Amino acid sequence: MNAPVSTAKLHDCRDAFAATLEKLAENDETIVAVCNDSVGSSKLGGFKSKFPDRLVNVGIAEQNMVGVGAGLANGGRLAFVCGASPFLTGRALEQIKADISYSNANVKLVGISSGMAYGELGPTHHSIEDFAWTRALPNLPVIAPCDRIETAAAVEWAASYDGPCFLRLSRVGVPDLLPANHKFELGKANLLRDGSDVTLIANGTLTHRMMKAAEILAGQGISARVLNLATVRPIDEEAIIAAAHETGAIVTAEEHTIFGGLGSAVAEVIVEHAPIPMKRLGVPGVFAPTGSAEFLLDEFGMRPASIAEAAVTVIKRK
Amino acid sequence: MEPTELERIARQIRLRDLQAVYEAGAGHIGGEMSVIDILTALYFRVLRVWPDQPKHPERDRFVLSKGHTACALYVTLAKRGFIPEEEISTFLQPHSRLNGHPNNNKVPGVETNTGPLGHGLPVAVGMAKAAKLSGAKYHTYVITGDGEMQEGSNWEAIMAAAQFGLDNLTLVIDHNRFQQGAALADTNDLAPLRPKLEAFGWEVTEINGNAMSEVVPALEHRSSRPHCIVAHTNKGHGISFMQDRVDWHHKVPSKEQYDLAVAELSEAI
Known part of the structure; x- marks a missing residue:
């Protein structure tokens, strides 16, 4: 039932995050990592051993963690504030709003194990609302990389960007999708596969499932375009409008509730600029049952074959 | 600057604050009157700041965590030269x-945006920690309200400050004994504050926060630990009919009340 979606080698994007952060920190002494007792789950063990003084562990205290990050930025430090995404974004949302976004603090928020990465631990540990919460805030780019290459590129970009951002990472393994020399551009979708009948849009752990779905559709004679949309805000309106005009149908998929996430963001663009048939796949506004992340994605209709079926249905509505 | 001169400036700031709140038809005058002596001592004696270089890296950091008393901060900043004094008349205007x-x-x-309570102290802890990391010599000050200390985030920050050994951080609690709706004692009584902060590893000084001769040395005190000043103040200090009355948390004076308050504050200027 739950055979691996990809036969390619899978990688935990947290490793790319940690390795990139350590590399950057070697050349930039202002870089600090802030965490909430999450040294292990944020993969900060290497950072801690290399830069023990620059690992600021506030203990299990997410509100303080985000405020401390803002204060560190005020004092000229480049703070990567790392914690499990449900607690970083859920517990400390008001701090993210007032101390980071509204105050324009140069803080990089890193939500680890987002989506349903904590699977069996249950809905308290799922972070399927964080796109909605963070993309509602001005001045806070929201980014969910699709593989280790994009993760490393996004971390490098974040370090060079003068302002706050939210990086949404997972611990669920994903195959390489982008070329090794990929350079992250804020607000730019990546065309991973061109097509003319329908466009499949996703990010994070769903992008590779979209690629598989496109293969299935190709077998049925359907030409599917695949866009990797890591940046949920600011969103790439141009790529979405072009997809609407050129393929006439869109399917989105996300490891997030369908209320307010990637699909909603794409729908906002479509409704205002190029109304076409569209289907949003994701968690349908419920608390998930027990199961691993991969099981739950399958359960909620995001198995590649199910995505392909959704695409066929939406194409018929043209 | 000597305490008597600071007292004169504090009265001028009170008068301008009163006028601004009266003209704007809104404000948090009770908590502004309680905190103005501390603000005055900070900006006219204690803080190393350069109004023409507000982002100077070596500036002392100050965070007004009780951000609802912004008008008092604006008047103080204007008097110190950060913003034009005539701009105070735009307070709350479109x-x-x-x-x-x-x-x-x-x-x-202004260093960070405050308003929701329980935000300033964690940010101040980050500022002080940044100085420890970089070797910067600036000192960080933060003022919270006493009711504000009911926010759990403050106690997260208090733990962290002690753990980090932040001897470059001073927290002033404006202990005016009243919050928005009622007395602290009738709501969620944190008093006495001293043993609570001491239990968390802070050094604590208790002062009359409306007496400049006590405010200045407390702010200038340096400790080997994070330092908390429990500043016993009066809500509405300086205006007899407002003093220690909970309804003056954010009430606006009538014309008659305004004239009376102006007269009281003007006596000693």
Whole structure:
């Protein structure tokens, strides 16, 4: 039932995050990592051993963690504030709003194990609302990389960007999708596969499932375009409008509730600029049952074959 | 600057604050009157700041965590030269940069945006920690309200400050004994504050926060631990009919009350 979606080698994007952060920190002494007792789950063990003084562990205290990050930025430090995404974004949302976004603090928020990465631990540990919460805030780019290459590129970009951002990472393994020399551009979708009948849009752990779905559709004679949309805000309106005009149908998929996430963001663009048939796949506004992340994605209709079926249905509505 | 001169400036700030709140028809006058002596001592004696270089890296950091008393901060910043004094008349007016809670992206001298309570102390802990990491010599000050200490985030920050050994951080609790709706004692009584802070590893000084001769040395005190000043103040201090009356948390004086308050504050200027 739950055979691996990809036969390619899978990688935990947290490793790319940690390795990139350590590399950057070697050349930039202002870089600090802030965490909430999450040294292990944020993969900060290497950072801690290399830069023990620059690992600021506030203990299990997410509100303080985000405020401390803002204060560190005020004092000229480049703070990567790392914690499990449900607690970083859920517990400390008001701090993210007032101390980071509204105050324009140069803080990089890193939500680890987002989506349903904590699977069996249950809905308290799922972070399927964080796109909605963070993309509602001005001045806070929201980014969910699709593989280790994009993760490393996004971390490098974040370090060079003068302002706050939210990086949404997972611990669920994903195959390489982008070329090794990929350079992250804020607000730019990546065309991973061109097509003319329908466009499949996703990010994070769903992008590779979209690629598989496109293969299935190709077998049925359907030409599917695949866009990797890591940046949920600011969103790439141009790529979405072009997809609407050129393929006439869109399917989105996300490891997030369908209320307010990637699909909603794409729908906002479509409704205002190029109304076409569209289907949003994701968690349908419920608390998930027990199961691993991969099981739950399958359960909620995001198995590649199910995505392909959704695409066929939406194409018929043209 | 000597305490008597600071007292004179504090009275001028009180008068301008009263006028601004009266003209704007809104404000948090009770908590402004309680905190103005501390603000005055900070900006006219204690803080190393350069109004023409508000982002100077070596500046002492100050965070007004009780951001609802922004008007008092604006008047103080204006008097110290960060913003034009005539701009105070725009307080709460459409498109004024002086809204009800301070905005660091618009108002020079404001370090971080406060308003929701329990935010300033964690940010101040980060500022002090940054100085420890970089070797910067600046000192960080933060003022909270006493009711504000009911926010759990403050106690997260208090733990962290002690753990980090932040001897470059001073927290002033404006202990005016009243919060928005009632007395602290009738709501969620944190008093006495001293043993609670001491239990968390802080050094604590208790002062009369409306007596400049006590405020200045307490702010200038340096400790080997994070330092908390429990500043016993009076809500509405300086205006007899407002003093220690909970309804003056954010009430606006009538014309008659305004004239009376002006007369009282003007006596000693």
